[in-house]
Amino acid sequence: MRISVSFGAAMASPFAVCRLKGRGSLVKCLQKVDPFLHRNIGTDVVAAQEERHGCKSLYAVQAEGQEQAERSVLISCHSRTNEKKFLKYISRHGDIKKYFFYESYGLYAVVEFANRESVASLFEGAAIPSVSHESTVPFKSRLLSLRNIGLADSTNQQSGQQCQPQTPIPINELIQRLSKEESIDQQITSLRDVYQLTEENSRLRFLVCSLLKDIAAAYFPECTIKPFGSSVNGFGKLGCDLDMFLDLDGISGRNATMPKSGLSLEYQMKRANSERAVTQSILSVIGECVDQFGPGCVGVQKILNARCPLVRFAHQPSGFQCDLTANNRVAMKSTELLYLYGELDPRVRCLVFTVRCWARAHGITSSIPGAWITNFSLTVMLLFFLQRRSPPIIPTLDHLRDLAGPADKSVIEGNDCTFVSDFSKIQLQSNTETLEQLLCEFFEFYATFAFSRMSINIRKGKEQNKPEVAPLHIQNPFETSLNVSKNVNATQLDRFVALCQESSWLLQQSETNAPRGGSKGKASKPWGLATLLLPSQIAGIKSRKKRRREPASERIKSLLESLKNTSQQKKS
Numbered sequence: 001m002r003i004s005v006s007f008g009a010a011m012a013s014p015f016a017v018c019r020l021k022g023r024g025s026l027v028k029c030l031q032k033v034d035p036f037l038h039r040n041i042g043t044d045v046v047a048a049q050e051e052r053h054g055c056k057s058l059y060a061v062q063a064e065g066q067e068q069a070e071r072s073v074l075i076s077c078h079s080r081t082n083e084k085k086f087l088k089y090i091s092r093h094g095d096i097k098k099y100f101f102y103e104s105y106g107l108y109a110v111v112e113f114a115n116r117e118s119v120a121s122l123f124e125g126a127a128i129p130s131v132s133h134e135s136t137v138p139f140k141s142r143l144l145s146l147r148n149i150g151l152a153d154s155t156n157q158q159s160g161q162q163c164q165p166q167t168p169i170p171i172n173e174l175i176q177r178l179s180k181e182e183s184i185d186q187q188i189t190s191l192r193d194v195y196q197l198t199e200e201n202s203r204l205r206f207l208v209c210s211l212l213k214d215i216a217a218a219y220f221p222e223c224t225i226k227p228f229g230s231s232v233n234g235f236g237k238l239g240c241d242l243d244m245f246l247d248l249d250g251i252s253g254r255n256a257t258m259p260k261s262g263l264s265l266e267y268q269m270k271r272a273n274s275e276r277a278v279t280q281s282i283l284s285v286i287g288e289c290v291d292q293f294g295p296g297c298v299g300v301q302k303i304l305n306a307r308c309p310l311v312r313f314a315h316q317p318s319g320f321q322c323d324l325t326a327n328n329r330v331a332m333k334s335t336e337l338l339y340l341y342g343e344l345d346p347r348v349r350c351l352v353f354t355v356r357c358w359a360r361a362h363g364i365t366s367s368i369p370g371a372w373i374t375n376f377s378l379t380v381m382l383l384f385f386l387q388r389r390s391p392p393i394i395p396t397l398d399h400l401r402d403l404a405g406p407a408d409k410s411v412i413e414g415n416d417c418t419f420v421s422d423f424s425k426i427q428l429q430s431n432t433e434t435l436e437q438l439l440c441e442f443f444e445f446y447a448t449f450a451f452s453r454m455s456i457n458i459r460k461g462k463e464q465n466k467p468e469v470a471p472l473h474i475q476n477p478f479e480t481s482l483n484v485s486k487n488v489n490a491t492q493l494d495r496f497v498a499l500c501q502e503s504s505w506l507l508q509q510s511e512t513n514a515p516r517g518g519s520k521g522k523a524s525k526p527w528g529l530a531t532l533l534l535p536s537q538i539a540g541i542k543s544r545k546k547r548r549r550e551p552a553s554e555r556i557k558s559l560l561e562s563l564k565n566t567s568q569q570k571k572s
């Protein structure tokens, strides 16, 4: 998929730009857009005001993204569409605030209008497609096609859109790019820059959620569909899946306040045996609608018996693999937590991207479900490692809970999901370790971690004795009785540990950890992080039998640690 970055800023003055500045304008804009919408995401707006220390809360990001998406349309265009003529034509319906083109099985444009009325005006001017041999499902959506209206240019040069790649660059190209950097720290930041979601890609994710919401709104007009997971937690790599959450809290009894006295009315509602049964039936119906009526939605699978029921499908116009869930509020909380950790210190995201990329390059993680370590588990492992530094780089979840105010209190299905949302209350310790040191120490840490006895626990920031038999035990931060990495088998864990050992060893070798610049005109030889991403390099070490055993000091350290933990547990 390629995206053309042609934002509104580049446009001439006829297209008015109304930017959302802070709380007042966001609230006003929402009121202007739709009082109903305003009511619905009102709590998010309140949270959106909590921008402190230059850090935007995830609620603010979500509210802004959702609001922009409501005013946006997705238009399939002819590949030789002339950008200027296209904009002139579309802006007849109202001021355009931002727009961009991207390629995914054809050229598409995302157009964000300044006002929502422009979308209605665009709809009025749009025709129903006439097909001779097939019939169309008469469901109108904000996914449109630009038909032959004399806008196509005869040459490609005139079309004017600059398309940029939106899927991650191939690993070989990345290795080449990293090899040209001058330090391992630069390699790590460069990797993050190349892999992280672009602003356009994030907007497209919110737009797909908004398009889906239009389908679900046929039954539940007050619903919202929000992205969660790596699409919004700050750790998303271009091309990652789109996890969506159908939020019906506005209409469930969950937040209802009961009248104290007098007459009152209540809705009659059908009852079901359990909340899970309700979620399953809602997802079943919405899944059916997506399948039957959703333009561009293909390969719809209803996976309703999973621990967390979901509808999986591909959204062809965006190229996203989508997972739609409902009543999955704990996952929303863990998304918020990961986002917070990523905002606290820039090293967190840099290292998460690096470790995720390294793991993918060596088949430690996979896009196919199975006994592999998942990106989520890997991220929690990295967070835990950063909590174990001396001094710690990020605080424990228990500490974040202790800093929480009354408004932060959150108990979901009996699980305490409370943690502070005000970034300014969090005092960080001054750890000055470099990215290179931390990456090397991460490998060392997990090369010698006592996986057989200990569980990884970011709530306590300390390894705990394993409560159950599983090769890898990572306590779910909120549903504390669950193991995030329950699926991982011993073989996969062993591979991970072996790779950590090799990678740690490689990073300490003088021939690997210094730039090996090629002479003029010649490509630079892979070095540093680039070497770690070469599968052959790692495999080569094994055959040379250069595997380093864990240092005795580390083994003794982990033994002492586990003894200490055991005695502490006995005491408590």
Ligand code: CTP
Pocket: 228, 229, 230, 231, 233, 236, 237, 240, 241, 243, 330, 331, 332, 334, 335, 374, 375, 376, 476, 484
């Ligand atoms: N999640 C969770 N517990 C799990 C698995 C997932 O709470 N055992 C939540 C996390 O918030 C996670 C989100 O669900 O971020 C989405 O899960 P998944 O798509 O597996 O992970 P992502 O973080 O989105 O990473 P990826 O880029 O691999 O999709």
Ligand code: MG
Pocket: 229, 230, 231, 240, 241, 242, 243
């Ligand atoms: Mg995901």
